[in-house]
Amino acid sequence: MKTAVGLVEYATICCGIPGAGFRHNRFHADGMGSGAQWRVCSKAQALRISSDHSCFEVRRVNYRPPGTENYLLNEVSFSLPEKSFGLIFGRSGGGKTTLLHLLAGLSKPTSGSIIIQRYGNDGNPCQLPEPLAPERVGMVFQFPERYFLADTIIEELTFGWPKQNADHLLNLQYAINAVGLNTISLDDDPHSLSGGYKRRLALAFQLVRMPKLLLLDEPLAGLDWKARADVVKLLKHLKKELTILVVSHDLKELASLVDRSWRMQMGGILKEEAIPL
Ligand SMILES: Nc1ncnc2c1ncn2[C@@H]1O[C@H](COP(=O)(O)OP(=O)(O)OP(=O)(O)O)[C@@H](O)[C@H]1O
Numbered sequence: 001m002k003t004a005v006g007l008v009e010y011a012t013i014c015c016g017i018p019g020a021g022f023r024h025n026r027f028h029a030d031g032m033g034s035g036a037q038w039r040v041c042s043k044a045q046a047l048r049i050s051s052d053h054s055c056f057e058v059r060r061v062n063y064r065p066p067g068t069e070n071y072l073l074n075e076v077s078f079s080l081p082e083k084s085f086g087l088i089f090g091r092s093g094g095g096k097t098t099l100l101h102l103l104a105g106l107s108k109p110t111s112g113s114i115i116i117q118r119y120g121n122d123g124n125p126c127q128l129p130e131p132l133a134p135e136r137v138g139m140v141f142q143f144p145e146r147y148f149l150a151d152t153i154i155e156e157l158t159f160g161w162p163k164q165n166a167d168h169l170l171n172l173q174y175a176i177n178a179v180g181l182n183t184i185s186l187d188d189d190p191h192s193l194s195g196g197y198k199r200r201l202a203l204a205f206q207l208v209r210m211p212k213l214l215l216l217d218e219p220l221a222g223l224d225w226k227a228r229a230d231v232v233k234l235l236k237h238l239k240k241e242l243t244i245l246v247v248s249h250d251l252k253e254l255a256s257l258v259d260r261s262w263r264m265q266m267g268g269i270l271k272e273e274a275i276p277l
Contacts, residue, residue, distance in 0.1 A: 214244045
């Protein structure tokens with residue numbers, strides 16, 4: 001059985017024995033010598049997720065899908081400090097998911113900018129803003145389990161990986177531990193997991209990439225009460241190290257996590273507003 005606890009040892013052993021029948025030979029790391037290099041994720045590695053004092057900022061973003069006439073987002077501006085938890089709520093069809101897609105780099109704003117701005121201790125910008133690169137963003141879509149492709153958890157987590165290096169394995173170990181998948185067999189079929197564990201797996205898939213900003217579209221949708229409580233607890237834990245922006249209708253359950261919140265009004269107009277409970 002492969003568990004995350006033994007993942008490093010497991011990968012080391014399998015990669016060290018040619019023809020050992022290791023199905024996931026993407027773990028073979030050319031140029032990597034001994035298993036000693038495959039150490040468990042250090043604290044410094046984990047904190048690499050977010051180490052500077054910065055804000056994710058959306059400035060006067062307008063969005064009209066190519067070939068259409070109507071703007072789905074109108075002059076959207078907001079700012080989310082690092083390691084804080086933002087929530088966007090509002091009626092269906094307002095443009096919440098569209099905004100997440102822009103932040104994830106899946107579509108480009110028609111005008112306006114999405115940037116990371118660093119601030120000094122005096123509260124003033126201390127360097128030029130940099131565009132938010134898609135590699136720094138992890139996005140978990142609504143009902144992510146519908147997109148699971150692999151037969152085992154480990155294959156799902158490493159699906160499409162390029163040639164491996166030590167960093168990948170360290171990130172994998174970090175992600176598995178961060179979402180609490182380290183107590184189950186990584187040989188299990190992702191589709192056999194409970195609803196809450198499927199969401200953990202979807203989160204882990206994104207965390208492997210060590211994003212600075214994590215976007216979640218309706219993370220509690222379709223889950224029973226126990227799984228919902230489970231995911232809320234997990235997000236509370238992840239919030240300590242990551243900046244998280246959630247789109248959700250489940251306001252009460254997420255309220256205790258929220259640092260900033262906005263209502264998306266129909267027509268793609270975003271207003272900062274306390275959660276209506
Ligand atoms: N590519 C597109 N072209 C035209 N209209 C689009 C496109 N993508 C989304 N829309 C429309 O934009 C509006 C906003 O959609 P969006 O999914 O962002 O809303 P939402 O607030 O996330 O809604 P929900 O809460 O139901 O997920 C909807 O009316 C949708 O049909």
